[in-house]
Amino acid sequence: MPPQVGTYSFFAPHHGRPGRSDETYREQSQAKALCPSLHFEACPPLLLNPQQLPTPSVLSLFECSISATGFTNRFFPTVLMPKKLSKNPQGGSTTNLGTPSTSTTNSTPLSLPRILIDELPLPKLIVFDLDYTLWPFWVDTHVSGPLKANGTHSAVTDRHGESFAFYQDVPRILYTLPLAGIKIAVASRTSAPDLARDMLKLLHVPPPSAEEGGSGKKEKTKRALEYFDAPLEIYPSSKIKHFETIFKKTGIPFTDMLFFDDESRNRETESLGVTMQLVRDGVTWNEIEKGVAEWRKRRGHSG
Known part of the structure; x- marks a missing residue:
């Protein structure tokens, strides 16, 4: 059963896209868009597989209104984008490289900006x-x-x-x-x-x-x-x-x-x-x- 809503500990991985000094800003913005209450603390420069996250309580803490599973599925595929991920033995992907990030605003044709x-x-x-x-x-x-x-x-x-x-x-x-x-x-x-x-x-x-x-x-x-x-x-x-x-x-x-x-x-x-x-x-x-x-x-x- 997936974890319920509450307080979770996750890594916001820090890594640089070649030539992009503002990548950390991108990743933090993507995370904050998903969870406005997210607060970042110093994170080691590790690249983690979402399926191999460390156990809670040793990393940055935040509260969000989605489950840990939901956060992993929606956020980590995006921030891991710049580096080509390894394939599993059957040749399939271990994650979705193109998962869209969440915007900070929601407008529709009948509620135009x-x-x-x-x-x-x-x-x-x-x-x-x-x-x-x-x-x-x-x-x-x-x-x-x-x-x-x-x-x-x-x-x-x-x-x-x-x-x-x-x-x-x-x-x-x-x-x-x-x-x-x-x-x-x-x-x-x-x-x-x-x-x-x-x-x-x-x-x-x-x-x-x-x-x-x-x-x-x-x-x-x-x-x-x-x-x-x-x-x-x-x-x-x-x-x-x-x-x-x-x-x-x-x-x-x-x-x-x-x-x-x-x-x-x-x-x-x-x-x-x-x-x-x-x-x-x-x-x-x-x-x-x-x-x-x-x-x-x-x-x-x-x-």
């Missing part, structure tokens, strides 16, 4: 990076084709049986932005463009349920790829070239573009007039709001 409906200007085009922006993995490093979708197309598995999915808020964001009249594009320098496109084809975006603010009418799920009504620039190159190509294909001025990316070096795109929002834990509604607010600020609009 205020910033999308306050009658102030919006960017005409939002451009997303892919890796660690729309999904929590490097598609050219962590994923091995061919891919196969699960029954609901909410996740896909690769040849090793590892599971991959979007960050939690991403499907609803992709569904909602077109409703606000915003076009969506991709700028990714991944060296596995075909695999990335396959991922966007196999991962579907479900319509919101009545409980989530939907109309309640029957609506089919659509491939995530179908929500990108602007260019998909997915190939090894500089983001400058990606955006120059997007401009040539759409005619949308750079100043009307908002870009979400997890790497600060890609702020070079701002030399073109693009506004970039740096994301630390994938795209969430909170990041969308901050990005739009910054885009407006640079154009002299308040709100």
Whole structure:
């Protein structure tokens, strides 16, 4: 029987993604999103298998409203993402690499963020990076084709049986932005463009349920790829070239573009007039709001 709600002791592993000094911040943010009452203490730099956690009472203490099993299943697959996990003897995965992280906000199409409906200007085009922006993995490093979708197309598995999915808020964001009249594009320098496109084809975006603010009418799920009504620039190159190509294909001025990316070096795109929002834990509604607010600020609009 799984542990009941109460106080548990867990490791929040500390390890660095190559070249990313803020990885600890990412991991702690992901944990806090799951359990707001979580408080971190010093943790040794160990990488633990969720199925081999030490016994309670010797590690950081926190209280949360989910069971220990639930926490392990939802949090550890995410923070272990940067390192390719070992396979079991049968070739299957020991965890789900692509388990989405939990966002800090919950918005739905009928309860849109205020910033999308306050009658102030919006960017005409939002451009997303892919890796660690729309999904929590490097598609050219962590994923091995061919891919196969699960029954609901909410996740896909690769040849090793590892599971991959979007960050939690991403499907609803992709569904909602077109409703606000915003076009969506991709700028990714991944060296596995075909695999990335396959991922966007196999991962579907479900319509919101009545409980989530939907109309309640029957609506089919659509491939995530179908929500990108602007260019998909997915190939090894500089983001400058990606955006120059997007401009040539759409005619949308750079100043009307908002870009979400997890790497600060890609702020070079701002030399073109693009506004970039740096994301630390994938795209969430909170990041969308901050990005739009910054885009407006640079154009002299308040709100």
